[in-house]
Amino acid sequence: MLNLIIKDILVQKKSLLFALGYCFFLVFVFQSLEGVTPVAATTAMVYLLIQYSFAYEDKNKSDIMLNSLPISRKEIVLAKYLSIFVYIGLAVLAYMVATLLVSAIKIPIRVEFLSLQGITISLVLVSLMSSIYLPIIFRIGYLRAKMFNMILFLLFFCIPMGLASLYKNPKYSTAIDDIIRELSSWSDWQIASMLAVIALLILSFSYSISLNIYRNREF
Amino acid sequence: MENILEVKKLRKSFKNFALDDISFTLPKGYIMGFIGPNGAGKSTTIKLIMNLLKKESGHINIFGMDHIRHEREIKNRIGFVYDENHFYEELTLREMKCIIAPFYKSWCDKLFDKYMKIFKLPANKKIKELSKGMKMKYSLAVALSHDPELLIMDEPTSGLDPIVRSELLDILSDLIQDENKSVFFSTHITSDLDKVADYVTFIHDGSIILSATKDDILDNYGIVKGGTDLLNDHTQKAFIGIRKNIFGFEGLVDDRVKARNLFKDNIIIDKPNLEDIMLYTVRGNQYAQSNH
Numbered sequence: 001m002l003n004l005i006i007k008d009i010l011v012q013k014k015s016l017l018f019a020l021g022y023c024f025f026l027v028f029v030f031q032s033l034e035g036v037t038p039v040a041a042t043t044a045m046v047y048l049l050i051q052y053s054f055a056y057e058d059k060n061k062s063d064i065m066l067n068s069l070p071i072s073r074k075e076i077v078l079a080k081y082l083s084i085f086v087y088i089g090l091a092v093l094a095y096m097v098a099t100l101l102v103s104a105i106k107i108p109i110r111v112e113f114l115s116l117q118g119i120t121i122s123l124v125l126v127s128l129m130s131s132i133y134l135p136i137i138f139r140i141g142y143l144r145a146k147m148f149n150m151i152l153f154l155l156f157f158c159i160p161m162g163l164a165s166l167y168k169n170p171k172y173s174t175a176i177d178d179i180i181r182e183l184s185s186w187s188d189w190q191i192a193s194m195l196a197v198i199a200l201l202i203l204s205f206s207y208s209i210s211l212n213i214y215r216n217r218e219f
Numbered sequence: 220m221e222n223i224l225e226v227k228k229l230r231k232s233f234k235n236f237a238l239d240d241i242s243f244t245l246p247k248g249y250i251m252g253f254i255g256p257n258g259a260g261k262s263t264t265i266k267l268i269m270n271l272l273k274k275e276s277g278h279i280n281i282f283g284m285d286h287i288r289h290e291r292e293i294k295n296r297i298g299f300v301y302d303e304n305h306f307y308e309e310l311t312l313r314e315m316k317c318i319i320a321p322f323y324k325s326w327c328d329k330l331f332d333k334y335m336k337i338f339k340l341p342a343n344k345k346i347k348e349l350s351k352g353m354k355m356k357y358s359l360a361v362a363l364s365h366d367p368e369l370l371i372m373d374e375p376t377s378g379l380d381p382i383v384r385s386e387l388l389d390i391l392s393d394l395i396q397d398e399n400k401s402v403f404f405s406t407h408i409t410s411d412l413d414k415v416a417d418y419v420t421f422i423h424d425g426s427i428i429l430s431a432t433k434d435d436i437l438d439n440y441g442i443v444k445g446g447t448d449l450l451n452d453h454t455q456k457a458f459i460g461i462r463k464n465i466f467g468f469e470g471l472v473d474d475r476v477k478a479r480n481l482f483k484d485n486i487i488i489d490k491p492n493l494e495d496i497m498l499y500t501v502r503g504n505q506y507a508q509s510n511h
Contacts, residue, residue, distance in 0.1 A: 007318045011307045056307060065305035068269050069322045070294035219271040 004071070004079035005086055008053040015052045016090065019045045023098035027111060038095060038114040042122040043129070045091040050084065050130060051142075058142040064219045077138065077211045081203065084130050092119055120192045127199035131206035138210045138217070222283070223247045223369050223401045224268070229277035231267055236425060238263055240277065243420045243430040248398040250391060252416035252433075253405040254493065256501055260425045261405035265373045268403075269299065281369065295324050298362030302374040304354050308347035312340060312357055316364075323365035334360035352383035359390065370394070372404035376411050388414050409493035419493065421500070428500055429473075433493075440496055441475035444468070445486035457481055460503025471499035 009016070026041040057063060066076055092114060099111050132152060137145040166172050183191060224245040231238045238260045245251045255261050266272040268279055270287055279286040281293045306315050312335070320326040335342060338356040340349075349357060355375060362370060370391075376384045392415050394400055406412065412419055412433065420430040429436065443458070446467045455461065457478060461470035472478040475488055491499075 003318055003321050007307070010314060010318070011309050014309075056309065060305055060307050061303070062305050062307060064271060064301065067271055068294065068299045068301075069319065070291045070324075071322055072291065216273070218273060219266065 001075050001079055001082075004066075004076060005083045008079070008083050009086065009090075011056045012049060012052050015049065016094075019048060019091070020094045020098065022048070023094050024102070027098055027102055028109060037112045038118040039122045039125065041095050041098075042088065042091040042114070042119075043125045045094060046084065046087040046122070046126045047129060049087040049090070050080075050133070053080070053083065054137050054142040054145075061219075063217075067219060073215050074211060077207065077214050080134060081130070081207050081210075084126060084203075088119075088123060088126055091122075117188070117192075120195060124195045124199045127203045131202045135206055135209045135213060138213045221247045223281065224251075224403055225278070225280040226264070226268070227278040227280075229264070229267060229279065230275045231263060231272060232275065233263075236260070236263075238267070239425045241422065241425070241427045242277075243427055245401055245403055245418060247401055248395070249417040250395055250402040250404070250415050251418040251420060252412035253403060253420050253422065254407065254409055254412060254497060255405075255422035256497070257407060259422045261407075261422060262373055264422070265371060265403075265405060268371065269294075269297075295365070296368045298365065298367035298370045300355070300358045300362050300370070300372040300375050302377055304346070304358040306346050306358075306361075309345065311343050311345050312349075313342040315346060316342075316361065319361055320364075326365045328364075330366060331360060331364035334363055352379050355379060355383065355387065359387070363394070368399055368401065370400065370402045370404075372402070374405055374407070376406055376408055384408075384411070385414075391415050409497055412493050421497065423501060429496075436493075436496065437490060439474055440491050441472050441478060442489040442491045442495055443470050443472055443478050443482070443486050444489065445482060449482055449485055454481060458503070460499030460501075462499075462502075471495060471503065 022045060023041055026037060026044070063076075067073065095114050099113055102109065103111050129152065132155075133145070133148070136148050139145075167176055186194075222244045226244070227242050228240045229238060229242070230240050236258070241260070241264065243251075253261055253264070263272065267274050268281070268286065270290055282296060284293060286293055307318075310318070316331060320328070320331075334340075338353075338360055340353060340357055340360060346354065346357070359375075376387060379387065388411060391402055391404075395402060395415075416433050418431070419433045419436055421428045444467060447463055447465075450461075450463070450468060457472055458470035459473055461468055471491060478486070478488060
């Protein structure tokens with residue numbers, strides 16, 4: 001199992017360097033957006049790494065090889081889900097390296113460091129995103145799943161906007177206010193762990209769907 | 220005799236093609252060649268054996284065990300080589316080995332190094348930099364390094380030049396010196412089998428036409444030549460495939476003795492090779508169809 005994860009990183013050696021460069025780029029581009037840069041950068045990077053890992057699988061048709069080895073299909077699917085956390089770790093590391101470097105060489109831009117809060121938010125975002133995306137890839141393959149990228153991205157913009165417009169309606173705004181008031185009485189770690197639990201639940205649900213799909217796939 | 224691979228009434232259908240209740244067995248310690256034209260169902264059969272495709276009905280037993288219930292244990296004892304290697308092209312040969320090795324219980328690095336040396340493979344080169352022949356040898360080195368009892372190969376010789384092909388066949392015959400090893404390989408190049416196969420299974424259009432020892436096949440089948448005046452509705456039935464022209468006919472029979480009894484001394488019977496058998500069978504069917 002560990003092997004499958006190491007394999008995913010090994011085939012992407014080059015993309016990892018690219019991801020680091022990407023971080024630098026985002027630090028520059030998003031400097032005016034307060035609070036967004038670290039989350040956007042890490043989430044985008046994880047997204048890229050997941051995509052690439054499937055792209056290499058697709059390019060070499062390696063599912064045929066993997067499924068001829070003494071590995072269960074369960075392990076192959078589980079490895080893809082577990083590697084998400086490895087990618088988050090790598091993305092956080094890359095972002096920290098990028099921000100530290102930028103501030104160390106004193107480039108005159110505003111640098112936003114990654115907070116624990118930021119990491120939690122990207123963890124939740126990445127989990128949600130992968131929970132939707134992975135079953136689609138396992139079902140229709142990487143190339144065709146790419147079409148869903150656009151839809152997925154739009155969804156991620158539309159949902160917050162939808163929530164915002166919901167808030168304008170007085171019928172919902174009091175309820176939302178209540179929730180916010182309730183949540184603000186919670187401590188940070190309480191909120192963080194609640195989010196983490198929700199994210200994990202969604203991920204495991206998505207995993208069982210993917211497993212079901214992949215078990216029945218033919219090569 | 221212990222059977223290492225048993226396929227019984229295996230069925231799988233696609234939109235335009237169906238594998239129709241095929242059966243054959245491979246005893247331990249032998250090489251079986253699986254021949255047939257392109258699209259006959261060779262790769263489908265192999266993918267079903269490896270559980271890459273799901274069978275609709277039938278049984279596949281490997282080492283006497285059901286191939287799905289004991290999938291992991293069986294795959295630990297199988298080596299596989301496909302017509303393309305499906306490794307990660309971006310990795311070096313050594314990196315790829317490091318990824319695959321831990322999956323096998325009995326992987327032996329010494330054995331791997333030995334094959335890398337024999338095949339003259341550069342461990343630090345990327346897989347995408349290898350020639351087709353070298354890729355094949357690398358696949359074979361990986362497939363053999365956990366000392367498998369059964370080697371399954373799908374068209375390993377297709378697209379290789381004659382020198383590499385003959386090298387590959389030599390390796391196979393060396394391998395089979397070990398009586399515990401068996402090889403099942405598909406090919407559409409029948410001359411591969413003339414050299415190394417003990418058993419031949421011939422598949423055409425999703426059905427097994429024949430499955431027997433190569434010697435039996437070559438001893439019993441015959442190419443019959445004679446004048447067209449010998450042919451009538453009755454005698455023509457003896458042939459699997461037949462070709463006629465103004466000078467006479469040439470046809471394939473599966474029982475030489477019977478043909479001799481039928482035509483007495485009016486014919487010449489030649490020994491066929493596997494290619495003749497394949498060609499006549501495939502064309503013979505078409506001939507029969509065109510007469511309907």
